[in-house]
Amino acid sequence: MNNAAQTRAIQLAVIVGSLRAQSYSRKIARALAARAPDSMRCRFIEIGDLPLYNEDLEGEDPPRAWSTFRAEIRSADAVLFVTPEYNRSIPGCLKNALDVGSRPSGKSVFKGLPAGVVSVTPNKLGAFGANHALRQTFVFLDMPVMQQPEAYFSTVADLLDDKGGVKSSETAGSLEKFMSALEDWIRTIRPDDASFEAFMRQREKIAEDYVNGDAKSLEAIVTHAEPATFFSPRGDHLQGANAVASRYERDARSFHEGGSTDLEVLQSSASGGLAFWTGLQHAEARMGKNGETTAMTLRVTEVFRFEDGAFRLVHRHADPAKAG
Ligand SMILES: Cc1cc2nc3c(=O)[nH]c(=O)nc-3n(C[C@H](O)[C@H](O)[C@H](O)COP(=O)(O)O)c2cc1C
Incomplete structure (x- = not known):
């Protein structure tokens, strides 16, 4: 209850x-x-x-x-x-x-x-x-x-x-x-803000897995239904549930273990089967051949749809706020 x-x-x-x-x-x-x-x-x-x-x-x-x-x-x-x-x-x-x-x-x-x-x-x-x-x-x-x-x-x-x-x-x-x-x-x-807040705590952990090269937990919350879109920090974008899901998986492989990330949520809301958060993602990620640590801050908006009893990521937009 x-x-x-x-x-x-x-x-x-x-x-x-x-x-x-x-x-x-x-x-x-x-x-x-x-x-x-x-x-x-x-x-x-x-x-x-x-x-x-x-x-x-x-x-x-x-x-x-x-x-x-x-x-x-x-x-x-x-x-x-x-x-x-x-x-x-x-x-x-x-x-x-x-x-x-x-x-x-x-x-x-x-x-x-x-x-x-x-x-x-x-x-x-x-x-x-x-x-x-x-x-x-x-x-x-x-x-x-x-x-x-x-x-x-x-x-x-x-x-x-x-x-x-x-x-x-x-x-x-x-x-x-x-x-x-x-x-x-x-x-x-009709999940409300409180259940979305609980989900967002899980989302934070999933983001942490991702910058350590593990896309499995993200895969579990990515939609397999249309529409789905992804606007990457590199400036390109793609649409379609399968294309987006495989892109997430591929991008995760560019990270090595030892990374960390933190979601700074500036605004979030859930209502009537849709939810979003927008804010900053601060990350220290080990990337490239030598696994050097790169610090970055992304401006992020993610939209979720409530499907089959759970929130699924249907849209992510991320672009670099600053590089360090
Ligand atoms: C046009 C009409 C059709 C009815 N048909 C049924 C029926 O199919 N089954 C039933 O259990 N009662 C039937 N009743 C009796 C109603 O259950 C009863 O009038 C009941 O009190 C109506 O609900 P209410 O008290 O919320 O107005 C019918 C009553 C009317 C006026």
Whole structure:
């Protein structure tokens, strides 16, 4: 679990798929929000006033409610959907909200946002259909959704007291567990500054290996996906994941053991699957036939993409700041 003091709070948009004043789904959503970890801020986004999606209304001046809704989702890190089941699927109001957020084409506000799903029914049998119909939309919306734990609340009225709170500690515990798992899931998909800082400590060690002629640890963090670019201190540049990876490997061979380096990070940030640092790399490297020690300072910018659960180097620009 992440330490709230070190990590940026997650902005979680909560969308309830029911417009009913006494909605069980909303009561469960409130109970979930009340049990969110301290490092999560839950914000209920209302969907009841969204005009039905109609492509003819797009353009310069779409309905204000659509623009507001899109802006609200855009400012969120993740979305929690809490929905009833209508005719073994999701209610029309929820589908409409998804349609509104998904357009104009190519500008979907949902793309890449991690999601959690909770479905609710007052009946014994139900909630499964809505849960999975919603998950089906995430394929095209390109929303990574938490798989476990699943959350289907049947006979939901029995779980709630007169004031809308949950009756049993067992239910409270499962809501809390769900929110905690959701936080972990969101942080896996959208790493923040704190996890990038941890990665940068590893990056420093990798740079040290490199100036000692060992490219293996760098190879482990270099992307194998496109695009990839490298602007070398010699002034040339190349692009393409394979070309860049083999260049790093070849350049490492020009260093002998006994070098050292230090990254002076002037600025760094991570957000939404991308991260960068920029600053100075001070190095004392043993190079050439005789392995003479050369001191150098490079101005460096590196960009990383979060791929397969880890940061990968996708761009490096380095040029000499001064030679010593
Ligand atoms: C149009 C409609 C279709 C429904 N279809 C289902 C269904 O397929 N499965 C189910 O379990 N309940 C179904 N119900 C009952 C709802 O689960 C119930 O009304 C529930 O209270 C709605 O959620 P809410 O309390 O959050 O508004 C349906 C209700 C409506 C109004």
